[in-house]
Structures are given as structure tokens and as C-alpha cells.
Amino acid sequence: MALLLPPLHLSTSYLSTSTIVALCVFFTLLGTCVIIGHLLEENRWANESIIALLLGLCAGTVVLFVTNFKSAKILIFSEDLFFLYLLPPIIFNAGFQVKKKQFFKNFTIILLFGVIGTVISFCLISVGALILIQWIGIANLGLKDYLAIGAILSATDSVCTLQVLNQDETPLLYSIVFGEGVVNDATSIVLFNSVQSLDFSSSNSVTALKLLGTFLYLFCTSTALGIAVGLLSAYIMKNLYLGRHSTDRELALMMLLAYLSYMIAELLSLSGILTIFFCGIVMSHYTWHNVTLSSRTTTKHAFATLSFIAETFIFICVGMDALDIDKWKNSKGSAGISVAVSSTLFALVLIGRAAFVFPIAYIKNRINTRENTRLEFRSQFAEAKSTSSTQDSALMITSSIIVVLFSTVVFGSITKPLIEAVQPRHPKPTSFDSTDNVEDLRFLLLENNGPINQSNNMQIQRQSRIRMLISHPSKTVHYFWRKFDDKFMRPVFGGRGFVPFVPGEAA
Amino acid sequence: MALLLPPLHLSTSYLSTSTIVALCVFFTLLGTCVIIGHLLEENRWANESIIALLLGLCAGTVVLFVTNFKSAKILIFSEDLFFLYLLPPIIFNAGFQVKKKQFFKNFTIILLFGVIGTVISFCLISVGALILIQWIGIANLGLKDYLAIGAILSATDSVCTLQVLNQDETPLLYSIVFGEGVVNDATSIVLFNSVQSLDFSSSNSVTALKLLGTFLYLFCTSTALGIAVGLLSAYIMKNLYLGRHSTDRELALMMLLAYLSYMIAELLSLSGILTIFFCGIVMSHYTWHNVTLSSRTTTKHAFATLSFIAETFIFICVGMDALDIDKWKNSKGSAGISVAVSSTLFALVLIGRAAFVFPIAYIKNRINTRENTRLEFRSQFAEAKSTSSTQDSALMITSSIIVVLFSTVVFGSITKPLIEAVQPRHPKPTSFDSTDNVEDLRFLLLENNGPINQSNNMQIQRQSRIRMLISHPSKTVHYFWRKFDDKFMRPVFGGRGFVPFVPGEAA
Structure with missing residues (x-):
């Protein structure tokens, strides 16, 4: 959306050649890493970190030879x-x-x-x-x-x-x-x-x-x-x-x-x-x-x-x-x-x-x-x-x-x-977070009970909550957090809350 | 996906305070710019460049006062x-x-x-x-x-x-x-x-x-x-x-x-x-x-x-x-x-x-x-x-x-x-590139003529091409480029080619 004149663009006076060379090398290495990582995706012994590390070592060796064993660094990896x-x-x-x-x-x-x-x-x-x-x-x-x-x-x-x-x-x-x-x-x-x-x-x-x-x-x-x-x-x-x-x-x-x-x-x-x-x-x-x-x-x-x-x-x-x-x-x-x-x-x-x-x-x-x-x-x-x-x-x-x-x-x-x-592999869940959904639904059912059977339901609900507090304390904390979130946070800050995930909602 | 130890993280020895301050100021200014730009979107006299420029001037003035008229620069806007x-x-x-x-x-x-x-x-x-x-x-x-x-x-x-x-x-x-x-x-x-x-x-x-x-x-x-x-x-x-x-x-x-x-x-x-x-x-x-x-x-x-x-x-x-x-x-x-x-x-x-x-x-x-x-x-x-x-x-x-x-x-x-x-405003096209589509369709019709009327159609096609070459030379160049693209480029490099745009193909 923009065209700015870089008048000193051709001459190398404003960008040191070493910076450009270093960036070229790094971006080439990064690209190579991505491609090799893709090709070795199925390989159980390799991962992207190892590939990147080994590529870095190789590049370092080459630079070492090129610079006559002076330095393998072409970019100062500063703390900044x-x-x-x-x-x-x-x-x-x-x-x-x-x-x-x-x-x-x-x-x-x-x-x-x-x-x-x-x-x-x-x-x-x-x-x-x-x-x-x-x-x-x-x-x-x-x-x-x-x-x-x-x-x-x-x-x-x-x-x-x-x-x-x-x-x-x-x-x-x-x-x-x-x-x-x-x-x-x-x-x-x-x-x-x-x-x-x-x-x-x-x-x-x-x-x-x-x-x-x-x-x-x-x-x-x-x-x-x-x-x-x-x-x-x-x-x-x-x-x-x-x-x-x-x-x-x-x-x-x-x-x-x-x-x-x-x-x-x-x-x-x-x-x-x-x-x-x-x-x-x-x-x-x-x-x-x-x-x-x-x-x-x-x-x-x-x-x-x-x-x-x-x-x-x-x-x-x-x-x-x-x-x-x-x-x-x-x-x-x-x-x-x-x-x-x-x-x-x-x-x-x-x-x-x-x-x-x-x-x-x-x-x-x-x-x-x-x-x-x-x-x-x-x-x-x-x-x-x-x-x-x-x-x-x-x-x-x-x-x-x-x-x-x-x-x-x-x-x-x-x-x-x-x-x-x-650990034997679990079968891959098909949905985004299918295990969460089950629980979400249960909570929803507990909360959004209709007018029918309300008093009866309330009784069950109270019982189940007490039982839960004893058996699963962290789940109860989660339950109250949800209540708090729905009542105070979501009206101000928005968000999906804890409704079940709708497939296709976002790619 | 990563947790790295930054052991000198708290001390300011590795990051100069001035850099952090400068970045804080710049990111705040950028954020302000985005929000003001949104609020003034309907305003016909303002646009994001002017807002950014004026914000920069204001910030520069403030920095000037804070630094006792020494410099308005907090970040060296280098050529790099x-x-x-x-x-x-x-x-x-x-x-x-x-x-x-x-x-x-x-x-x-x-x-x-x-x-x-x-x-x-x-x-x-x-x-x-x-x-x-x-x-x-x-x-x-x-x-x-x-x-x-x-x-x-x-x-x-x-x-x-x-x-x-x-x-x-x-x-x-x-x-x-x-x-x-x-x-x-x-x-x-x-x-x-x-x-x-x-x-x-x-x-x-x-x-x-x-x-x-x-x-x-x-x-x-x-x-x-x-x-x-x-x-x-x-x-x-x-x-x-x-x-x-x-x-x-x-x-x-x-x-x-x-x-x-x-x-x-x-x-x-x-x-x-x-x-x-x-x-x-x-x-x-x-x-x-x-x-x-x-x-x-x-x-x-x-x-x-x-x-x-x-x-x-x-x-x-x-x-x-x-x-x-x-x-x-x-x-x-x-x-x-x-x-x-x-x-x-x-x-x-x-x-x-x-x-x-x-x-x-x-x-x-x-x-x-x-x-x-x-x-x-x-x-x-x-x-x-x-x-x-x-x-x-x-x-x-x-x-x-x-x-x-x-x-x-x-x-x-x-x-x-x-x-x-x-220039009076054109009514906004509803589709992504609706005007292109009409032409795309015309070209498609010219190329993908069915078996019926083929010889007759060919005649019309040839005539129309010659007429086009005389009346719209650039369109003819475009036509041959499409031919070339379909025949040689697309099989190797992929791409959508010149088929009509399907709404909902990509958000």
C-alpha cells in the first residue's frame, strides 16, 4: 500500500553487506529447516529442533572454513x-x-x-x-x-x-x-x-x-x-x-x-x-x-x-x-x-x-x-x-x-x-476438544434446567454439588469460576464462555 | 510452546532501560493510533497517516519537555x-x-x-x-x-x-x-x-x-x-x-x-x-x-x-x-x-x-x-x-x-x-471482483465451447479475436497470457487460473 523512495537503495552504504549476507544465510537456513522438517515429519527420531541445530552446526562449519577459522558467527545473537x-x-x-x-x-x-x-x-x-x-x-x-x-x-x-x-x-x-x-x-x-x-x-x-x-x-x-x-x-x-x-x-x-x-x-x-x-x-x-x-x-x-x-x-x-x-x-x-x-x-x-x-x-x-x-x-x-x-x-x-x-x-x-x-497412544480425538464437550454439556444440563421438575432437579443439583466438592475439589473450583465468569466477566469482556464448541465456528 | 530460562531477566543489565522505554512508548502510540483511526473512520478529513504523524508530533513534544529540550528522539530511526x-x-x-x-x-x-x-x-x-x-x-x-x-x-x-x-x-x-x-x-x-x-x-x-x-x-x-x-x-x-x-x-x-x-x-x-x-x-x-x-x-x-x-x-x-x-x-x-x-x-x-x-x-x-x-x-x-x-x-x-x-x-x-x-462514487461492488467475473465468464464461454455448434462457434471466435486485437490490444495480450498460463504455467506451479471466483472459497 506504499511506495517510498529509498534513494540510497542501490549503494551498499546504508546497509552493511555483512548484515545482508547474514540475513540471507539465516533465511535460507530457516526455509531449508521448514522443508526438511516437513519431509521428516513421519520420522520418529527427528524433530525440527534437532534439524535446526544440526543445520546450524553445518552452516557454522562452512562459515568457519570460509572465514579461515576466524569465527563461525555471522550474526551476533545478542540478548536484545x-x-x-x-x-x-x-x-x-x-x-x-x-x-x-x-x-x-x-x-x-x-x-x-x-x-x-x-x-x-x-x-x-x-x-x-x-x-x-x-x-x-x-x-x-x-x-x-x-x-x-x-x-x-x-x-x-x-x-x-x-x-x-x-x-x-x-x-x-x-x-x-x-x-x-x-x-x-x-x-x-x-x-x-x-x-x-x-x-x-x-x-x-x-x-x-x-x-x-x-x-x-x-x-x-x-x-x-x-x-x-x-x-x-x-x-x-x-x-x-x-x-x-x-x-x-x-x-x-x-x-x-x-x-x-x-x-x-x-x-x-x-x-x-x-x-x-x-x-x-x-x-x-x-x-x-x-x-x-x-x-x-x-x-x-x-x-x-x-x-x-x-x-x-x-x-x-x-x-x-x-x-x-x-x-x-x-x-x-x-x-x-x-x-x-x-x-x-x-x-x-x-x-x-x-x-x-x-x-x-x-x-x-x-x-x-x-x-x-x-x-x-x-x-x-x-x-x-x-x-x-x-x-x-x-x-x-x-x-x-x-x-x-x-x-x-x-x-x-x-x-x-x-x-x-x-504410554500407548490414545486414539486421536476427532473434535477440537471432545472430552471437554461432554463435561461442558453436563454442566450446562445442571445449570440450564427448564421449568419442569425444577424443585426436584434443584435437590439433585445440590446433592451432586456437595458430592462433587468432596470427590473433586478442583472441579468445584472450576464450577464456581464458571459461575463467576458467566455473571460478572462475560457481560463486560465478552468471550464464548462455556458453551459447547460448535464445529466450523472458526477454522 | 517454549520455555526458556532467561537467567538475567530481572536485572536490567542485558536490556537497556532506554530501549524498553522507547518500545513501550512506541507500542502505546501505535495502539492509540489504531483506536483513534477506528473512531475517526467515518471522518472524511482524517486518515491514519495524519493521525500517526500528529501523535508522533505530540509525543515528540512531550519527550522534548521531559528531556529538557535536549532531544525529541527516543528511538534512533536508523536506515537498517x-x-x-x-x-x-x-x-x-x-x-x-x-x-x-x-x-x-x-x-x-x-x-x-x-x-x-x-x-x-x-x-x-x-x-x-x-x-x-x-x-x-x-x-x-x-x-x-x-x-x-x-x-x-x-x-x-x-x-x-x-x-x-x-x-x-x-x-x-x-x-x-x-x-x-x-x-x-x-x-x-x-x-x-x-x-x-x-x-x-x-x-x-x-x-x-x-x-x-x-x-x-x-x-x-x-x-x-x-x-x-x-x-x-x-x-x-x-x-x-x-x-x-x-x-x-x-x-x-x-x-x-x-x-x-x-x-x-x-x-x-x-x-x-x-x-x-x-x-x-x-x-x-x-x-x-x-x-x-x-x-x-x-x-x-x-x-x-x-x-x-x-x-x-x-x-x-x-x-x-x-x-x-x-x-x-x-x-x-x-x-x-x-x-x-x-x-x-x-x-x-x-x-x-x-x-x-x-x-x-x-x-x-x-x-x-x-x-x-x-x-x-x-x-x-x-x-x-x-x-x-x-x-x-x-x-x-x-x-x-x-x-x-x-x-x-x-x-x-x-x-x-x-x-x-x-468523481462521483461508484456503488460498491458486492462481490470480490465482480467486474472481472463477467469478463472471465466471457473468456470461458469463448474457450470452453461445447461439441454443439463447434465449427460455427470457431468461426465466431476467430472473428471476435481479430476484432479484439484491433480494438483492444491489451486485452489480446491478456488473452494469450491466459492461454500460456493455462498450458505451461499452471500444470507446474498450480494456482487458480482464470476460473470465476467462487464466493466463500476463502474468507
């Missing part, structure tokens, strides 16, 4: 790029597409895994690293460095696992792994920041209380901000009905507000991840139902695609980053020590995960989520900052990369077959 | 940002949504306006500026500077006009204004680059020939590249059918390939604008019909929305940039001289436009496009580069900003009422 442009669409889409009912049904176990589990993991890894790495012969790191390592490596990344898991086939496993990731993330942030500003002279109990307070404050304010922005968008869509003139405005406003919620959270030093995640949930519950039909289709697919591109991009970057010569040069330690440290860290991470996943899973007596252990691939960047800048820290960075690559490729490959072996 | 992220989606969407038939039907007049018109305008503005500005009393500029001014100001920006024009209501005017902008753009690039590397010692006729050769080379290679990438995408979509597994891959690949075409063109020093424009045309003709239904809806709306956001963003930036104190400080000239230079340039631009629009329009005896004069709002950046860095050049920059602001606000406001006054 990651936190401003790649992370928000991924997390927002996660909130937007998550099955809300499954997620909130398992909220208790998610919090258990997320908070307590991360703390257990953090303690184990820190102490283990302190003992074992000093035993290997590296003494330059302080107590704070070990605690930082613990905080970083106790965070998990669920990208790779969630690519393998299917929300329709294993809904419980999916929502736990996924929700744990969000909470775990917030916990790690609190732990890391606390470690950075920790005063070891004060007593431990006060510190622990402070940590708990910070976590609760962070969790509540971030969530509230996300919900507030989501409700604002729903209110605007319902009352202004932007789609009357142009569907583009609806789309634009949804994107802008989602992004704004993340930015405001960052500005207020909250957890942008939690905020944009809950903003996505509220938007899919209210806002999405207030927009035009074509906007619904568009948002659903456009957000998923943006998230998909961002994820693939990150994995390609990690693959290329692994070959960064400078990093390896700085770590002067011998190959033996490097491997020793890598395997130590790796073992610690596995033990840290197992130490809380199995007991909690046993308590909940539900499902085995051991396979959800995916290492955070951002750890190398983080570690670069957290550990003091000695040669030993360079060693830690290279070790982290080994851990990340190994875990992504090896575990990524075995996850799908293992899940298939452990 | 513009050429890498804002321009490609705008131009791609233009190609993707343009009515191809109208565009190619008027290709001759578009080329006339675009090439000859720009050259006339260039000569007039350069000579006029040379005479008048020296007369005002500024003597520091060389001949090259005046030629550069001519090249820059002979380019028009159609963003504002096209926001007011309606593709359905005034299809001819729209396609001419639009197409002229694309060609005009390429011509300006060639002129500007030629001016920069011009050797004034050689004879004029050789230079002119060289210019013509460069233009033809640029035009043909850029177009060919865009078509090639577009066809590649169509071929991939048709043969791999990515939508079988995931619609996200289709979307991702279309976006990636479109962007890649622009980047490759930049890499080869071609006109990225022409390339991505033709890539968009080919994609909407072939690729779009090879993807799933939901991908069609999504691409259509998502591309339009991205383009819309980019446009609004640019106008806000221009509004804020106008208050940049440093620029005004550097131009030490008195207010009188500044106004004099501004009005001189402004008058020259109007004369330059009128000098070719009216004669060519008279020759074509079709329609008055005088109102299409929109000044290129990028000119201030361009000029900052092109003119030598003296105080006089600062004066030229500030003068350009005045010209840009004045023309956007004043002309933007009067365009809509003026078009309504000059």
Missing part, C-alpha cells in the same frame, strides 16, 4: 534480539494455544514441580558442582559462581520436549511439562537474582523468607499485569468492535497489546514471561471470541507461525554458536578437563531433576515425567555473564555448550520413541 | 530499521493485494508516468533549485547536490494517497497511482545512483544511454528475480503440500521466501522493492492457491496487518523526528531563509509533478491524477546523506521536513473530499 524479538512471540503463543482447562486442573502439581522442584534441583546442583568441580582441580570459582551455576542449570527448557509431545494425545503430560516450565522459569529468575544480591552474613531463615516473599510478589504482580492487559484488549474489542471497519485493526491491536504487556513487565522489573503468558491465556478466553471470524483464523495461525519461526531461529543460532572459535580458544584447559566438567555438570543436572521429579511424581502417583529433562539452551549465554571472567569461566561456557548439544540431540531423538513405548 | 524491517512488508503486501488485472491493463500509462514523468520532474526540480536557491543566497552547494535534490524530490510517496483511495471504488486511479509509485521508485534509484557516480566530463548522449541501460538492466533483473522466487514458492507448495502436516510451515515458508527475495536483491545490488513487489504478485497468483484454506485467510490478513503496522510506525517516527532539536540547531540560517527554501522546494515539486502529470494525462486522455502528489517522507534521511555536510545541508534537511509535514497533513486532508467532488 532474543529477549525483545524471539522470546515474546514464543511465550505468548504458548499461553494463547494452551488448553486452559488441563492447565488449571493440574495447577497444584505444576506449582509443586515448578517451585519446590526447582529449589531442590538448585541446591543439589550447586552443592554437587562445588564439591566435584573443585575435586577435578578448578579452584578459581567462588561460592556465588557455584550458586549461579545451580540457578541456571536448574531451569529447564521444554521447547524440544513439547515439540515431540502432542497436546491431544497426552494432554496431562503436556500440560504438566509445559506449566512446570513457566513456573520453573520464574523461580529460576528469582533464585538467580537473589544469588546475585545475596548477603551471606545474614541468617539463613531470614534469607529464605525474603526469597519466598520476592517470589510471591513477582508471581502475583506479573500475573495480574498480564491478566489486566488481556482484559483491556477484550474490553476494547467488545465495545469498539474494530472489525466493523477493518479486521487489520483487530489483529494489529492484539499483537501490539500482547507485546506491550511484555514490555511493561520488563520496565517494572517483573517477569515478562509470566505476564505475556497470562496475557495470552486471557486473550484466548475473552478477546479471541470478540473479533471477526477471519481474525480468529488469522490470529491462531499467525501467532503459531511467528512462534515457530522464532524457535527454529534460536536453534539455528545455538548450532552456529557452538562452533565459535573464540570461546573454545579462551578455555585453555585440556580436552580431558573439559569433558570431565561437562559430564559432571550433566550428571548433576540429571540427578537434580530426578531428585525432585520422581519423589513428587510418586507423591502425586500419577505419571512419569522424567523424560522432560531438557537443558536450557540459553545457559551458555547466561553462564558467560554469571561466572567470573577467568579462564575457568570460559571452560564452563564450553562445557555448557557440550551439555546443551548433547542433551538436545540425544534426548530429543529418544523422547518420542520412549513416550510411545511407555 | 527502515530498509530491513519496515519497507519489505509494506511493498510485499502491496504486490500481494494489488488487483493484477487492473495493474497490467494500465502498464503502459504506468511506465509513461513512472519513467518519463520522473525524468521530467528530476530535470525541472534540479534546474529550478539551482537557480532559485542560489538566488536566495545559498552558494555552498555543488551541481551534484542539486541533481541529488532533484532525484530525491522527484520520487513520490503514495502511502498517504493510497490510504484514501479505494481499490474497489476507483480501480483505475488506484492502479495508476500505485503502479507509477513502484516504477517511479526504481527510476529515482537509478537517477540518484547515476548522479552520485556521474562523470560530467563525458558527452551527454553517452551518459543518457548509460542511464537508460542501467535502468533497463535494473528493472529486468529485479523483476525476474522476484518472479523466480515467487514461482519457486509456488512449486514447493504444489509438490510438497506442506499443509498436509502443518499449516504453520506453509505460512512460515511464504514469509521467509518473500523476505529472502528482498535480501537477495539487496545482496546483488538490485532494486529490492521491485523484486519483492513482483514476488508478491506471483505469490498471490500461484502460491496462494496452492495452500490450505486457513493459510489463505491468514496470509491475506496477516500480511495486510504487518504492512499496516509498519506504515503507522513510519509516520509516528517522522512525526517525532520533526522535533529533533539537533537538526534545527545545526541549520543556523534565519527562519526567513528556511521558509523561503521550503516554499521554493515545495513549489518546484508541485511544478515538477504538474509538468508531467497533466501532459501525459492529456495524451492518455483518461483521468486526472494531479492529487497523487505526495512527497517522499524519507527525503530528510536521504538528503542528510546526499548533500554535503555544511550548514546549508542542515538547512535543506529542515526545509525538507517542513515540506513533508505540510504536504502530508494538508494534502492528506483534502484528498478524500476532492476525489469525492471530482
Whole structure:
């Protein structure tokens, strides 16, 4: 719709050639990834993350040869790029597409895994690293460095696992792994920041209380901000009905507000991840139902695609980053020590995960989520900052990369077959959320009883509610939430509410 | 779908607070713009560009007061940002949504306006500026500077006009204004680059020939590249059918390939604008019909929305940039001289436009496009580069900003009422392209004649074709292009071809 003169367009004076080359290479790699991912869709050992990682490694090797072993980097994968442009669409889409009912049904176990589990993991890894790495012969790191390592490596990344898991086939496993990731993330942030500003002279109990307070404050304010922005968008869509003139405005406003919620959270030093995640949930519950039909289709697919591109991009970057010569040069330690440290860290991470996943899973007596252990691939960047800048820290960075690559490729490959072996596949539900529908209908029947048999029905209803409260407390919470939603929220913010899903309502 | 640990997330060490503040402000402004634009939709004097520009001015004023008159800039509107992220989606969407038939039907007049018109305008503005500005009393500029001014100001920006024009209501005017902008753009690039590397010692006729050769080379290679990438995408979509597994891959690949075409063109020093424009045309003709239904809806709306956001963003930036104190400080000239230079340039631009629009329009005896004069709002950046860095050049920059602001606000406001006054509104077509359908049906009837009356029909057909070739040469070209498309292109690259539009085929 626009034609602007770019008068310096031909000359390369305004755009550096290196930027253009880097973008060309990255977009080619992304495109290749998409196509290979499509061709290998049926392959049970491969997934898009692994393909992207391997492609990144290959490209890195080529660049290494072309630049005469100077550097494998053609684009600086800065923190700005990651936190401003790649992370928000991924997390927002996660909130937007998550099955809300499954997620909130398992909220208790998610919090258990997320908070307590991360703390257990953090303690184990820190102490283990302190003992074992000093035993290997590296003494330059302080107590704070070990605690930082613990905080970083106790965070998990669920990208790779969630690519393998299917929300329709294993809904419980999916929502736990996924929700744990969000909470775990917030916990790690609190732990890391606390470690950075920790005063070891004060007593431990006060510190622990402070940590708990910070976590609760962070969790509540971030969530509230996300919900507030989501409700604002729903209110605007319902009352202004932007789609009357142009569907583009609806789309634009949804994107802008989602992004704004993340930015405001960052500005207020909250957890942008939690905020944009809950903003996505509220938007899919209210806002999405207030927009035009074509906007619904568009948002659903456009957000998923943006998230998909961002994820693939990150994995390609990690693959290329692994070959960064400078990093390896700085770590002067011998190959033996490097491997020793890598395997130590790796073992610690596995033990840290197992130490809380199995007991909690046993308590909940539900499902085995051991396979959800995916290492955070951002750890190398983080570690670069957290550990003091000695040669030993360079060693830690290279070790982290080994851990990340190994875990992504090896575990990524075995996850799908293992899940298939452990848990027989459910037959794929034909409808969008057919299991929900049954329950929705039951609730509807309970609520919308006609004038006939009303008194009799009321009696049954009351009985059933009391019985339910005893047998299924979470379902009762859900029931009251529905009541509240119908009475107070929906008249103001719109949304579909809890009527059964009508097939063909939106593509 | 992803949860990554950002361990340094809370601390502001990795993201500068200024970046976050700037992004917050910009996203708030964009959101406000969208809402105000919706509320003022029925208003005939306002449009989104003007609103964005005025909002930018307001925000700039506020920032100016907050920063104690140091700077009104909170985000550096770099050339990278513009050429890498804002321009490609705008131009791609233009190609993707343009009515191809109208565009190619008027290709001759578009080329006339675009090439000859720009050259006339260039000569007039350069000579006029040379005479008048020296007369005002500024003597520091060389001949090259005046030629550069001519090249820059002979380019028009159609963003504002096209926001007011309606593709359905005034299809001819729209396609001419639009197409002229694309060609005009390429011509300006060639002129500007030629001016920069011009050797004034050689004879004029050789230079002119060289210019013509460069233009033809640029035009043909850029177009060919865009078509090639577009066809590649169509071929991939048709043969791999990515939508079988995931619609996200289709979307991702279309976006990636479109962007890649622009980047490759930049890499080869071609006109990225022409390339991505033709890539968009080919994609909407072939690729779009090879993807799933939901991908069609999504691409259509998502591309339009991205383009819309980019446009609004640019106008806000221009509004804020106008208050940049440093620029005004550097131009030490008195207010009188500044106004004099501004009005001189402004008058020259109007004369330059009128000098070719009216004669060519008279020759074509079709329609008055005088109102299409929109000044290129990028000119201030361009000029900052092109003119030598003296105080006089600062004066030229500030003068350009005045010209840009004045023309956007004043002309933007009067365009809509003026078009309504000059040309009575057509009743809005009910179908997507109902006028095309009639013709499509006629062609279908001519081609797909049944076995009955075949020989008789053939006779009529042959007669009608010869008659058509004489009366409507462009229609005959179109007829043969259809034949070629059906026989050779569609079997390989897919696409809907020229069958009538089925309502409800895609939302």
C-alpha cells in the first residue's frame, strides 16, 4: 500500500553487506529447516529442533572454513534480539494455544514441580558442582559462581520436549511439562537474582523468607499485569468492535497489546514471561471470541507461525554458536578437563531433576515425567555473564555448550520413541476438544434446567454439588469460576464462555 | 510452546532501560493510533497517516519537555530499521493485494508516468533549485547536490494517497497511482545512483544511454528475480503440500521466501522493492492457491496487518523526528531563509509533478491524477546523506521536513473530499471482483465451447479475436497470457487460473 523512495537503495552504504549476507544465510537456513522438517515429519527420531541445530552446526562449519577459522558467527545473537524479538512471540503463543482447562486442573502439581522442584534441583546442583568441580582441580570459582551455576542449570527448557509431545494425545503430560516450565522459569529468575544480591552474613531463615516473599510478589504482580492487559484488549474489542471497519485493526491491536504487556513487565522489573503468558491465556478466553471470524483464523495461525519461526531461529543460532572459535580458544584447559566438567555438570543436572521429579511424581502417583529433562539452551549465554571472567569461566561456557548439544540431540531423538513405548497412544480425538464437550454439556444440563421438575432437579443439583466438592475439589473450583465468569466477566469482556464448541465456528 | 530460562531477566543489565522505554512508548502510540483511526473512520478529513504523524508530533513534544529540550528522539530511526524491517512488508503486501488485472491493463500509462514523468520532474526540480536557491543566497552547494535534490524530490510517496483511495471504488486511479509509485521508485534509484557516480566530463548522449541501460538492466533483473522466487514458492507448495502436516510451515515458508527475495536483491545490488513487489504478485497468483484454506485467510490478513503496522510506525517516527532539536540547531540560517527554501522546494515539486502529470494525462486522455502528489517522507534521511555536510545541508534537511509535514497533513486532508467532488462514487461492488467475473465468464464461454455448434462457434471466435486485437490490444495480450498460463504455467506451479471466483472459497 506504499511506495517510498529509498534513494540510497542501490549503494551498499546504508546497509552493511555483512548484515545482508547474514540475513540471507539465516533465511535460507530457516526455509531449508521448514522443508526438511516437513519431509521428516513421519520420522520418529527427528524433530525440527534437532534439524535446526544440526543445520546450524553445518552452516557454522562452512562459515568457519570460509572465514579461515576466524569465527563461525555471522550474526551476533545478542540478548536484545532474543529477549525483545524471539522470546515474546514464543511465550505468548504458548499461553494463547494452551488448553486452559488441563492447565488449571493440574495447577497444584505444576506449582509443586515448578517451585519446590526447582529449589531442590538448585541446591543439589550447586552443592554437587562445588564439591566435584573443585575435586577435578578448578579452584578459581567462588561460592556465588557455584550458586549461579545451580540457578541456571536448574531451569529447564521444554521447547524440544513439547515439540515431540502432542497436546491431544497426552494432554496431562503436556500440560504438566509445559506449566512446570513457566513456573520453573520464574523461580529460576528469582533464585538467580537473589544469588546475585545475596548477603551471606545474614541468617539463613531470614534469607529464605525474603526469597519466598520476592517470589510471591513477582508471581502475583506479573500475573495480574498480564491478566489486566488481556482484559483491556477484550474490553476494547467488545465495545469498539474494530472489525466493523477493518479486521487489520483487530489483529494489529492484539499483537501490539500482547507485546506491550511484555514490555511493561520488563520496565517494572517483573517477569515478562509470566505476564505475556497470562496475557495470552486471557486473550484466548475473552478477546479471541470478540473479533471477526477471519481474525480468529488469522490470529491462531499467525501467532503459531511467528512462534515457530522464532524457535527454529534460536536453534539455528545455538548450532552456529557452538562452533565459535573464540570461546573454545579462551578455555585453555585440556580436552580431558573439559569433558570431565561437562559430564559432571550433566550428571548433576540429571540427578537434580530426578531428585525432585520422581519423589513428587510418586507423591502425586500419577505419571512419569522424567523424560522432560531438557537443558536450557540459553545457559551458555547466561553462564558467560554469571561466572567470573577467568579462564575457568570460559571452560564452563564450553562445557555448557557440550551439555546443551548433547542433551538436545540425544534426548530429543529418544523422547518420542520412549513416550510411545511407555504410554500407548490414545486414539486421536476427532473434535477440537471432545472430552471437554461432554463435561461442558453436563454442566450446562445442571445449570440450564427448564421449568419442569425444577424443585426436584434443584435437590439433585445440590446433592451432586456437595458430592462433587468432596470427590473433586478442583472441579468445584472450576464450577464456581464458571459461575463467576458467566455473571460478572462475560457481560463486560465478552468471550464464548462455556458453551459447547460448535464445529466450523472458526477454522 | 517454549520455555526458556532467561537467567538475567530481572536485572536490567542485558536490556537497556532506554530501549524498553522507547518500545513501550512506541507500542502505546501505535495502539492509540489504531483506536483513534477506528473512531475517526467515518471522518472524511482524517486518515491514519495524519493521525500517526500528529501523535508522533505530540509525543515528540512531550519527550522534548521531559528531556529538557535536549532531544525529541527516543528511538534512533536508523536506515537498517527502515530498509530491513519496515519497507519489505509494506511493498510485499502491496504486490500481494494489488488487483493484477487492473495493474497490467494500465502498464503502459504506468511506465509513461513512472519513467518519463520522473525524468521530467528530476530535470525541472534540479534546474529550478539551482537557480532559485542560489538566488536566495545559498552558494555552498555543488551541481551534484542539486541533481541529488532533484532525484530525491522527484520520487513520490503514495502511502498517504493510497490510504484514501479505494481499490474497489476507483480501480483505475488506484492502479495508476500505485503502479507509477513502484516504477517511479526504481527510476529515482537509478537517477540518484547515476548522479552520485556521474562523470560530467563525458558527452551527454553517452551518459543518457548509460542511464537508460542501467535502468533497463535494473528493472529486468529485479523483476525476474522476484518472479523466480515467487514461482519457486509456488512449486514447493504444489509438490510438497506442506499443509498436509502443518499449516504453520506453509505460512512460515511464504514469509521467509518473500523476505529472502528482498535480501537477495539487496545482496546483488538490485532494486529490492521491485523484486519483492513482483514476488508478491506471483505469490498471490500461484502460491496462494496452492495452500490450505486457513493459510489463505491468514496470509491475506496477516500480511495486510504487518504492512499496516509498519506504515503507522513510519509516520509516528517522522512525526517525532520533526522535533529533533539537533537538526534545527545545526541549520543556523534565519527562519526567513528556511521558509523561503521550503516554499521554493515545495513549489518546484508541485511544478515538477504538474509538468508531467497533466501532459501525459492529456495524451492518455483518461483521468486526472494531479492529487497523487505526495512527497517522499524519507527525503530528510536521504538528503542528510546526499548533500554535503555544511550548514546549508542542515538547512535543506529542515526545509525538507517542513515540506513533508505540510504536504502530508494538508494534502492528506483534502484528498478524500476532492476525489469525492471530482468523481462521483461508484456503488460498491458486492462481490470480490465482480467486474472481472463477467469478463472471465466471457473468456470461458469463448474457450470452453461445447461439441454443439463447434465449427460455427470457431468461426465466431476467430472473428471476435481479430476484432479484439484491433480494438483492444491489451486485452489480446491478456488473452494469450491466459492461454500460456493455462498450458505451461499452471500444470507446474498450480494456482487458480482464470476460473470465476467462487464466493466463500476463502474468507
